[in-house]
Amino acid sequence: MGILSSILGFCGFGIGVSIGLVIGYYLFIYFQPTDVKDPIIRPLVELDTKSLEHMLPEIPNWVKNPDFDRIDWLNKFIELMWPYLDKAICKQAKEIAKPIIAENTAKYKIESVEFETLTLGSLPPTFQGMKVYMTDEKELIMEPSLKWAGNPNVTVVVKAFGLKATAQVVDLQVFALPRITLKPLVPSFPCFAKIVVSLMEKPHVDFGLKLLGADLMSIPGLYRVVQDIIKKQVAQMYLWPKVLEVQIMDPTKAMKKPVGILHVKVIQAFKLKKKDLMGKSDPYVKLKLTEDAKLSSKKTTVKRSNLNPEWNEEFKLVVKDPEGQALELVVYDWEQVGKHDKMGMNTVPIKTLTPEEPQTFTLDLLKNMNSNDPQNEKNRGQIVLELVYKPFKESDTDEFSEEGEGGMEKAPEGTPDGGGLLVVGVHEASDLEGKHHTNPFVKVLFKGEEKKTKHIKKNRDPRWEEEFQFMCEEPPSNDKLHVEVLSKPSRMGIHSQETLGYLDISLGDVVSNKRINEKYNLIDSKNGRIQLELQWRTS
Numbered sequence: 001m002g003i004l005s006s007i008l009g010f011c012g013f014g015i016g017v018s019i020g021l022v023i024g025y026y027l028f029i030y031f032q033p034t035d036v037k038d039p040i041i042r043p044l045v046e047l048d049t050k051s052l053e054h055m056l057p058e059i060p061n062w063v064k065n066p067d068f069d070r071i072d073w074l075n076k077f078i079e080l081m082w083p084y085l086d087k088a089i090c091k092q093a094k095e096i097a098k099p100i101i102a103e104n105t106a107k108y109k110i111e112s113v114e115f116e117t118l119t120l121g122s123l124p125p126t127f128q129g130m131k132v133y134m135t136d137e138k139e140l141i142m143e144p145s146l147k148w149a150g151n152p153n154v155t156v157v158v159k160a161f162g163l164k165a166t167a168q169v170v171d172l173q174v175f176a177l178p179r180i181t182l183k184p185l186v187p188s189f190p191c192f193a194k195i196v197v198s199l200m201e202k203p204h205v206d207f208g209l210k211l212l213g214a215d216l217m218s219i220p221g222l223y224r225v226v227q228d229i230i231k232k233q234v235a236q237m238y239l240w241p242k243v244l245e246v247q248i249m250d251p252t253k254a255m256k257k258p259v260g261i262l263h264v265k266v267i268q269a270f271k272l273k274k275k276d277l278m279g280k281s282d283p284y285v286k287l288k289l290t291e292d293a294k295l296s297s298k299k300t301t302v303k304r305s306n307l308n309p310e311w312n313e314e315f316k317l318v319v320k321d322p323e324g325q326a327l328e329l330v331v332y333d334w335e336q337v338g339k340h341d342k343m344g345m346n347t348v349p350i351k352t353l354t355p356e357e358p359q360t361f362t363l364d365l366l367k368n369m370n371s372n373d374p375q376n377e378k379n380r381g382q383i384v385l386e387l388v389y390k391p392f393k394e395s396d397t398d399e400f401s402e403e404g405e406g407g408m409e410k411a412p413e414g415t416p417d418g419g420g421l422l423v424v425g426v427h428e429a430s431d432l433e434g435k436h437h438t439n440p441f442v443k444v445l446f447k448g449e450e451k452k453t454k455h456i457k458k459n460r461d462p463r464w465e466e467e468f469q470f471m472c473e474e475p476p477s478n479d480k481l482h483v484e485v486l487s488k489p490s491r492m493g494i495h496s497q498e499t500l501g502y503l504d505i506s507l508g509d510v511v512s513n514k515r516i517n518e519k520y521n522l523i524d525s526k527n528g529r530i531q532l533e534l535q536w537r538t539s
């Protein structure tokens with residue numbers, strides 16, 4: 001009876017539960033409560049502060065403060081670039097830390113300090129908005145709101161007294177409001193001379209620190225102490241009005257305007273050293289003014305197989321600081337393949353020249369400008385120059401500003417009114433590589449008019465130094481110049497002509513700046529580059 005009653009009781013329990021589930025499901029589906037009210041929908045502007053904070057726990061500054069601008073485009077840019085920025089920043093950090101570590105390891109008798117791992121993680125910082133101030137001074141003031149909850153992994157291994165310790169920084173959080181000032185604004189790239197950075201409020205910095213695998217921040221009281229120390233130290237260094245200044249360029253030099261033209265005539269050189277295997281050299285001279293990296297250098301033609309070359313070539317260089325600038329000339333041996341060999345150099349300070357008076361110099365070629373270097377006593381040959389420094393008169397300054405800083409020539413007579421002359425100088429190319437042959441030449445195409453340079457046989461780094469001119473009835477501000485580098489097959493070859501790379505150049509900047517001299521990366525080329533000089537000359 002006991003067993004039978006147990007079986008019946010179990011069956012009854014199972015049947016009762018099943019019936020209950022069916023009835024409950026039926027009631028849930030077919031019977032709706034009658035006291036349900038529709039939700040009240042209200043605009044965000046009608047909600048109070050607490051309700052908004054509950055709905056949106058983190059409101060960006062551009063929402064709360066109307067003077068902050070939204071900069072989602074910058075966050076998107078940083079997100080896409082972050083894998084590359086991570087590697088670049090970490091590499092730079094290691095280079096900066098090396099001398100500091102080397103100085104302190106010897107001081108505290110530490111064997112070594114090395115980065116076992118150094119990465120900023122996969123989460124980039126974000127900007128919650130940016131405030132820009134307009135002032136009457138020549139400066140640009142920005143206040144970006146920065147927040148970074150990252151997952152960096154910085155592991156440092158310290159060895160000392162035969163022991164090894166590992167420290168690891170993880171889970172870094174930084175909230176800061178820096179003020180970045182670019183000043184003064186100058187008419188030379190990058191258009192500002194100094195970066196001034198300060199913090200407008202104490203930053204929030206939070207991180208995990210593991211020593212020998214143990215989390216030190218979990219020790220009671222230590223977390224708050226570390227937070228206070230960090231805020232105090234950072235505030236002492238960078239909290240406004242204290243600033244961090246980073247000098248980009250000398251503002252006095254950046255603001256200087258041209259004051260004259262240096263006329264240089266490279267006459268000849270003699271008793272040059274033999275650089276080639278055949279007992280000859282292929283010399284050319286490169287000229288530039290010191291302390292002016294913006295303007296490109298000038299080059300003479302190459303004299304083949306000549307140890308006593310004669311050039312008699314003239315150049316004009318723009319002078320901004322006659323007291324501090326000097327003419328620097330370097331003689332190179334041209335090489336068809338590989339780097340050109342330096343044969344010697346020398347300088348002539350402009351302040352040693354008498355204005356408006358031609359002077360001839362015979363200069364010894366030196367290895368470098370270090371007067372204490374004994375290798376400068378070796379004979380490397382001599383070079384003869386004729387120099388004339390012509391300062392601007394008041395009437396010349398306006399005329400020069402119209403012509404541009406390069407001392408550029410005007411268009412010839414007969415140029416159409418309102419038009420001008422587009423001059424394309426094809427200097428050289430580098431790292432060209434053809435599939436079957438590399439005998440490069442350049443094709444320049446402008447408004448259907450095509451011009452070509454000579455082709456150079458079997459040369460990956462050719463030098464043409466050719467100039468083409470295109471007469472225009474109006475400024476080509478909206479036009480493009482097509483430049484293509486091609487390889488000409490040999491006469492007996494079975495392969496056809498190859499394209500080594502090309503590019504299309506918008507001429508709007510050329511018309512505005514009067515002259516551009518740059519090296520361009522070639523499209524459809526692995527590493528190929530070409531140097532072009534573009535000029536827009538008007539009558």
